[in-house]
Amino acid sequence: MSGQQQINFEKPFIGSIDQGTSSTRFILFDSKGDTVLSHQIPLKQYHPNPGWVEHDGLEIINSVNECISQVLNKYKETNIGEISDIKAIGITNQRETTIVWDKNTGKPYHNAIVWSDTRTSSIVNRFNTKAESLLKKEQQSQSQQQIVPKDYLRDICGLPIANYFSAVKLRWLIENVPEIDQSNALAGTIDSWLVWNLTNKKTHITDVTNASRTMLMNLATLEWDSKLCDFFDVPNSLLPKICSSAEIYGHVESGPLAGVPIASVLGDQQSAMVGQMCFDKGQAKNTYGTGCFLLYNTGDDIVHSKHGLLTTVCYKLGKDSPVHYALEGSIAVAGAGVKWLIENLGFANNSKEIEALANSVQDTGGMYIVPAFSGLFAPHWRDDARGVMVGLTHHTNKAHIARAMLESTCFQTYEVLKSMEKDSNDKLVELRVDGGMTMNDLLLQIQADILGLPVVRPHNLETTCFGAAYAAGLTVGVWSSAMQFHIGKRFTPNPNIDHMKRINDWHKAVSKSVDWVDK
Known part of the structure; x- marks a missing residue:
């Protein structure tokens, strides 16, 4: 935990949860954007087989609650301000990592499958074969230009069919975890899991930046796409509601931040774009963490890459605000x-x-x-x-x-x-x-x-972390x-x-x- 002298702080304050691949953090920022207090907890990774990477969903939410508690304890001890001076919290999270849980018990059916996990290679091959078959039929009937199978869905979701994205991880869970009862199951990326827990099971949402990493969202409509869900055989009933990156999704229901609104959700790389103030078309940032992620703001243009990049949502800072896209x-x-x-x-x-x-x-x-x-x-x-x-x-x-x-x-x-x-x-x-x-x-x-x-x-x-706080x-x-x-x-x-x-x-x-x- 770290802090500065109280004299430097300007109220009000905004909190930010940063749930990443290797750790969980909670940081409190003041109105100048300066860090007031923070706490960080390492997050254990599980490798049950070569190429498999997992997180325990309960460990994740416990680490979030512990980070918040540690920061708020110090906040009270140093008399920095009142709880009422904390106006909202934001969430930024590791993207693509996928978890399925029972909506009644609140327990995950299986560990979360992390974005870097490669167990879905056979599923990816299966879907590439499916795409190849569909392409042959469509190209014969419509004389379309040649498209490689992995790019079959790229015009809709901006992504190739690959291990990296959430749809194939969700498909693996459905096929390999017999305990999953789809009538009682909810699925999502880590942001969905956090919001659902923090609001005491009241809110099952994701934002457009995280949804754009699943291979299931239509980039133009910002909604779950029926063609994509059908292709991957993912029931829409499992999926969260897609929201903007900056709105009030609900309030923290318990703990030291009870009553504080949850007012932003951004995937970690998009949150860094916001935190770097890359709001102009043509600006770019690179985040050097566990992996490396370079995003380039393309404004309101959906630029479909011809050179091996991803097309993704950059941010949508409000229900009625325009959406900005990025190449990644x-x-x-x-x-x-x-x-x-x-x-x-x-x-x-x-x-x-x-x-x-x-x-x-x-x-x-x-x-x-x-x-x-x-x-x-x-x-x-x-x-x-x-x-x-x-x-x-x-x-x-x-x-x-x-x-x-x-x-x-x-x-x-x-x-x-x-x-x-x-x-x-x-x-x-x-x-x-x-x-x-x-x-x-x-x-x-x-x-x-x-x-x-x-x-x-x-x-x-x-x-x-500041990007989520700023939003x-x-x-x-x-x-x-x-x-x-x-x-x-x-x-x-x-x-x-x-x-x-x-x-x-x-x-x-x-x-x-x-x-x-x-x-």
Whole structure:
């Protein structure tokens, strides 16, 4: 828990729940957007089989309640204000992670299946075969242009058929958990689970940003689509109501925040866009966390990617507010690669030591790491890929490997950004960044050099959590317009460095990682 002196705080306050892949947090912000108090609890991941990643749904809600209690205890102890000074809370959450629970008992039927889980590969193959069959019929009758099976639904939902998204995870749960009684079951992403619990079983909702990650929502109508639900054989009765990202969904029913409205829900990457104040078409941010997620604001245009990106909802800040869309490039392994070096290989005790180790050499000695531990996400979408190290020599040591792991995040970001420029027919001016890895100055300098663009780290790094707080504050009138974006540090590319050969070598390394898993 952390706090500042009371003299710096400006009432009223907004709370924000950040339920992520590796931890749960609750942060209290003041009306200037400064962090007042926070508490964080690590979240255990379960790996019952190779490629499987799960969370315990009850552990998730317990961690949320504990974080809130810890912050509110400190809030009362320090006499910062009254409960009435906390005007609302917002929620931001790990996306795509899927859970099904009994609406009567409130207990999950099974652990939540996390976004990075790959158990659904056979289901994805089955649906790709189904799509191929349907495409043949449609193309014969309508003389349509050729579409690859995985993109069969992309024009409706903006997404390829892939392990990543919620529909196939929900399908796996329905097919493999016999205890699920569909007449009493509710399903959703983690935001739905949190709101339902916080409102004491009264509210089963999701917002447009989370719904746009399921493969079940129509991007144009912002509703569950009958063609999509039929294709994946997902009963509409299981699904939550789709709402905007900023409205009052209900009130906290118990605990220290009882009576406080829940006034925003945003998927974590979209919340970071809001927190970075990326409200203009053409602005982009990259979040460097467990994975890496680059979003590019396309305004009110639904831009269907031709270069391996996702089309998603960026935000809809109010029931009657316009919806903004985004192109997104999702990278499966970023900070998770550093964690792997620490926990699996014992290279260091923490990420700061990895940075120092990587900084002890000038380059990687010509070696590359492609950390495709669970396949490659954007722009490749290859679930048959696996991690590789290439270019090893007798000269290679731990420092080279540590630096190569950092560079892998930067090269993957380069690939995604180049795809965005092709889809949008525009070039980015700067890249705003956030997430835990952005404390690493070496990483951000390498990123600026490889991109040939300024990389901007904000003054307040809690952009994901603040995005949800800001949206909630808009809902209840704490804020009425965009806040000023404050730069923490700008990293400018070295004009004397030509990275094209290394970029080409990176592409060669990626080619070695694919076709590893037999389908």
